[in-house]
Amino acid sequence: MITVSHLTKDYGAVRAVDDLSFTVEPGKVTGFLGPNGAGKSTTLRMVLGLDRPTSGEALVAGRRCAGLAAPLHVVGALLDADAMHPGRTGRGHLRVAATTHGLPRRRVDEVLDRVGLAAAGQRRIKGYSLGMRQRLGIAAALLGDPEVLVFDEPVNGLDVDGVRWIRDLLRGFADEGRTVLVSSHLMSEMQLVADQVVVIGRGRLVADVSVAEMLRGLGGARVRVRTPDPDRLSVALAADADDVTRSGPDELEVTGLAAPAVGDRAHALGIAVHHLSDVEQSLERAYVQLTEGAAEYAGRTTTITATAGAAS
Numbered sequence: 001m002i003t004v005s006h007l008t009k010d011y012g013a014v015r016a017v018d019d020l021s022f023t024v025e026p027g028k029v030t031g032f033l034g035p036n037g038a039g040k041s042t043t044l045r046m047v048l049g050l051d052r053p054t055s056g057e058a059l060v061a062g063r064r065c066a067g068l069a070a071p072l073h074v075v076g077a078l079l080d081a082d083a084m085h086p087g088r089t090g091r092g093h094l095r096v097a098a099t100t101h102g103l104p105r106r107r108v109d110e111v112l113d114r115v116g117l118a119a120a121g122q123r124r125i126k127g128y129s130l131g132m133r134q135r136l137g138i139a140a141a142l143l144g145d146p147e148v149l150v151f152d153e154p155v156n157g158l159d160v161d162g163v164r165w166i167r168d169l170l171r172g173f174a175d176e177g178r179t180v181l182v183s184s185h186l187m188s189e190m191q192l193v194a195d196q197v198v199v200i201g202r203g204r205l206v207a208d209v210s211v212a213e214m215l216r217g218l219g220g221a222r223v224r225v226r227t228p229d230p231d232r233l234s235v236a237l238a239a240d241a242d243d244v245t246r247s248g249p250d251e252l253e254v255t256g257l258a259a260p261a262v263g264d265r266a267h268a269l270g271i272a273v274h275h276l277s278d279v280e281q282s283l284e285r286a287y288v289q290l291t292e293g294a295a296e297y298a299g300r301t302t303t304i305t306a307t308a309g310a311a312s
């Protein structure tokens, strides 16, 4: 479990993190979302004890990380995969960390195997691809078999296979009962892997909700319909739908009416329908609504955090 309480960090005149409070629970993947510059990395560094808060505190399993003698047993972190000595081998890199934590060499081989690097362990890191360096960083995070895992933008720059691999890994850790906090600026990615999302903007909390709840906050059904007579259908639907917008020359997007209702209405009026489908609700759209709401309600973030829908 991670507990962040009234965490604040100033860099000179810049307030990077502003009175931020949230908890991250075990058994779930929690996405830590926000645009670039929102304060995600700064928050994660304070959680890991790598940066001192200006005020407030961050606890991992009830303890501050700064000053822990063997932090790898408490929390594993993937921060910057480029911060590795390029001349070392993958196995050598892990051995250094294992030695300082009193871990056996056997453990190095176990984690190399877990991340699919067993065959590459003897090669120098400078010859590793970005995906291999990410895997090595994750292997290092796993060394002390910690209950809490923190990943900062782990899918950045990875190919499709690498992204899928990380996704399955995160899910696996959560299913093992670990606490998994993963930052990203990619909403679409988080929709696929996260159970819960903590959204921040300009260092402040915007939302702390389950993904399901965030998507529900988008409101009712959304349907796409194509017809050679969009003007007439639009007028016919306008009375009952929450919103009807023209999304193409012969296409409408309808909010607040389900597909059968749209089809039936068109049929009753003798209007031909060439295509009718549900529009998948995306976390991306929910996020845009939420952050637009956050700007509008600036200074009232505590009311917005109650439910995602309140901001829309």
Ligand code: ADP
Residues within 6 Å of the ligand: 011, 014, 015, 016, 034, 035, 036, 037, 038, 039, 040, 041, 042, 043
């Ligand atoms: P994110 O990870 O969400 O992209 P960061 O935590 O990196 O955001 O940055 C938040 C804000 O703090 C930004 O305005 C950034 O410029 C500033 N910042 C981060 N680290 C430092 C630092 N070491 N010195 C000065 N400003 C910093």
